[in-house]
Amino acid sequence: MNQINRVAIVGGTHGNEFTGAYLIKKFAQFPELITRPSFETVTLLANPQAFAAARRYIDKDLNRCFLRKDLQNPNLNGYEELQAKSIKNRLATKGDKQADFILDLHSTTSNMGLTIILVNTHPFNLKLAAYLSEINPLVNIYYCAFESIAENPFVNSLCELGFAIEVGPIAQGILKAKLFQQTEELIHGVLDYIEQFNQGQIFTTKEALTLYHHLSVIDYPKKDDGTIFCMIHPQLQDKDYQALNPGDPMFLTFDNKTIVYQGESTVWPVFINEAAYYEKGIAMAFTKKEQLKIDDL
Amino acid sequence: MNQINRVAIVGGTHGNEFTGAYLIKKFAQFPELITRPSFETVTLLANPQAFAAARRYIDKDLNRCFLRKDLQNPNLNGYEELQAKSIKNRLATKGDKQADFILDLHSTTSNMGLTIILVNTHPFNLKLAAYLSEINPLVNIYYCAFESIAENPFVNSLCELGFAIEVGPIAQGILKAKLFQQTEELIHGVLDYIEQFNQGQIFTTKEALTLYHHLSVIDYPKKDDGTIFCMIHPQLQDKDYQALNPGDPMFLTFDNKTIVYQGESTVWPVFINEAAYYEKGIAMAFTKKEQLKIDDL
Numbered sequence: 001m002n003q004i005n006r007v008a009i010v011g012g013t014h015g016n017e018f019t020g021a022y023l024i025k026k027f028a029q030f031p032e033l034i035t036r037p038s039f040e041t042v043t044l045l046a047n048p049q050a051f052a053a054a055r056r057y058i059d060k061d062l063n064r065c066f067l068r069k070d071l072q073n074p075n076l077n078g079y080e081e082l083q084a085k086s087i088k089n090r091l092a093t094k095g096d097k098q099a100d101f102i103l104d105l106h107s108t109t110s111n112m113g114l115t116i117i118l119v120n121t122h123p124f125n126l127k128l129a130a131y132l133s134e135i136n137p138l139v140n141i142y143y144c145a146f147e148s149i150a151e152n153p154f155v156n157s158l159c160e161l162g163f164a165i166e167v168g169p170i171a172q173g174i175l176k177a178k179l180f181q182q183t184e185e186l187i188h189g190v191l192d193y194i195e196q197f198n199q200g201q202i203f204t205t206k207e208a209l210t211l212y213h214h215l216s217v218i219d220y221p222k223k224d225d226g227t228i229f230c231m232i233h234p235q236l237q238d239k240d241y242q243a244l245n246p247g248d249p250m251f252l253t254f255d256n257k258t259i260v261y262q263g264e265s266t267v268w269p270v271f272i273n274e275a276a277y278y279e280k281g282i283a284m285a286f287t288k289k290e291q292l293k294i295d296d297l
Numbered sequence: 298m299n300q301i302n303r304v305a306i307v308g309g310t311h312g313n314e315f316t317g318a319y320l321i322k323k324f325a326q327f328p329e330l331i332t333r334p335s336f337e338t339v340t341l342l343a344n345p346q347a348f349a350a351a352r353r354y355i356d357k358d359l360n361r362c363f364l365r366k367d368l369q370n371p372n373l374n375g376y377e378e379l380q381a382k383s384i385k386n387r388l389a390t391k392g393d394k395q396a397d398f399i400l401d402l403h404s405t406t407s408n409m410g411l412t413i414i415l416v417n418t419h420p421f422n423l424k425l426a427a428y429l430s431e432i433n434p435l436v437n438i439y440y441c442a443f444e445s446i447a448e449n450p451f452v453n454s455l456c457e458l459g460f461a462i463e464v465g466p467i468a469q470g471i472l473k474a475k476l477f478q479q480t481e482e483l484i485h486g487v488l489d490y491i492e493q494f495n496q497g498q499i500f501t502t503k504e505a506l507t508l509y510h511h512l513s514v515i516d517y518p519k520k521d522d523g524t525i526f527c528m529i530h531p532q533l534q535d536k537d538y539q540a541l542n543p544g545d546p547m548f549l550t551f552d553n554k555t556i557v558y559q560g561e562s563t564v565w566p567v568f569i570n571e572a573a574y575y576e577k578g579i580a581m582a583f584t585k586k587e588q589l590k591i592d593d594l
Contacts, residue, residue: 022525022551025524025551026551026552029551030552054572054575054576055352109468109470109471169468170468171406171466171467171468171469171572172468172469172470172572173406173469173572173573173575174406174570174571174572174575175528175529175570176528176529176531176534176570177528177529177530177531177534177549178531178534180528180551181553227322228319231472231473231474231477232472232473232474233474234473234474234475237473237474237475252474254319254322254323254326254477255323255327256478273471273472273473274471275351275468275469275470275471276470278351278470278471279351
């Protein structure tokens with residue numbers, strides 16, 4: 001594997017996820033914080049109009065605009081669709097400006113601590129994830145596999161190396177100092193690791209990694225007219241990454257009836273009660289807890 | 298004081314405060330829950346378009362649209378401005394349909410527990426607030442005085458009796474079952490008290506009430522271009538209703554410098570880090586903790 005010459009830190013992909021957006025503003029003011037000797041670091045506020053409006057998006061969720069066919073479709077001209085094409089041109093056009101590693105900063109109302117969202121199992125990403133989870137026990141690894149890069153609609157589809165960081169719980173449209181600091185420390189961990197990699201040093205000797213492999217998304221039970229009639233059960237709220245066993249409470253109806261998990265095997269839910277996912281019909285995502293062997297680079 | 302014949306429960310005044318909006322939907326489905334023998338209870342989803350969009354408002358904050366001069370101004374035709382006039386016609390037009398008591402349901406990202414927001418010190422409101430804080434220690438009373446009703450822009454300006462309920466912490470755009478249940482219990486407490494009042498019974502013998510009297514709002518320190526460069530200090534986050542003394546930390550700058558409270562006397566902040574107040578230039582509101590004597594009705 002070659003040296004990493006250019007790292008892009010992207011924030012404000014969702015305009016109401018302030019932690020990442022204001023970290024980008026901080027790094028713009030104090031660029032020395034993200035400067036390392038062996039590579040260039042660039043920052044990008046990905047959705048400035050949505051950030052100004054303190055909304056997730058203006059026309060369409062930007063982090064669903066990166067399907068290859070959509071990026072190539074000249075008829076898609078919504079604000080975020082154009083923004084996605086512009087970001088691709090800036091970060092993923094072969095040449096000097098191409099990013100070798102993309103870190104995309106997100107936040108969630110779910111209790112996901114400091115989550116790394118992998119979209120592939122490139123050994124470099126795995127080793128870096130292993131290193132970050134070693135230095136901070138709050139770090140969890142969530143792995144969303146895609147059949148091919150072309151089918152990955154996220155910013156991170158632009159580059160094989162890199163991942164999203166998802167921190168929570170935090171409401172949309174606010175900053176929490178402690179989470180802001182923890183996220184920044186995680187970013188420093190990423191940059192320091194890349195620096196050491198470029199210097200030919202290896203930080204981690206871990207041969208396996210615990211990850212939460214995405215299985216499926218689960219909607220709220222709904223009435224015929226499509227409206228919800230229940231909430232995340234109090235016993236499941238904030239229990240991201242904890243085992244949910246058959247028979248365990250999942251939802252509580254507005255008139256206080258418990259709906260239990262009726263699957264046949266244990267799952268590990270994440271994104272429990274994420275605000276932005278109500279409109280997507282997602283109450284949580286199920287994962288399977290796995291040990292993954294890390295291949296050599 | 299006369300009997301209370303008609304109680305209005307208003308929710309979804311802010312479309313992304315789901316607790317109140319979905320309680321209104323629950324009560325529409327199970328009207329027996331809010332039925333009491335001696336009075337009629339009506340419900341109102343105040344801002345249906347904003348609720349459908351999961352946003353606080355479409356054109357303008359509805360809970361700032363009730364200034365008397367604005368309600369009388371035929372030139373104000375924004376969605377919420379028209380909605381305010383419609384709500385006034387439904388709830389505050391003399392006659393059969395006039396509400397004698399209005400309860401307006403809100404939620405906040407601040408750690409305000411179960412807060413009653415009084416906009417006057419009518420003895421009935423005070424006695425009811427005292428009763429509610431007696432049966433549930435999570436209940437706090439926040440008092441925002443207005444020079445006159447004409448200068449009160451809230452839904453509650455429509456009626457001398459009643460108040461807003463503000464529950465938190467909860468992110469915008471989600472439901473949390475526990476807070477949903479606690480809010481519903483508080484509403485039942487209000488309705489039960491009104492029923493007993495109409496029956497000629499008095500629940501509380503309290504002669505004084507602890508309340509947090511609004512003093513002023515405090516903005517985030519800002520750069521010349523109007524952007525923020527600091528956050529609520531971790532030591533102040535979630536400390537609503539707790540004493541803030543001169544010299545105590547208030548803000549933390551993005552580069553980790555602490556800004557302390559420089560006032561001369563102790564204050565009790567509320568609405569610390571409310572998401573909707575970033576655009577209003579409000580980091581928190583200062584209050585003074587007071588004991589108020591309750592006059593007889």
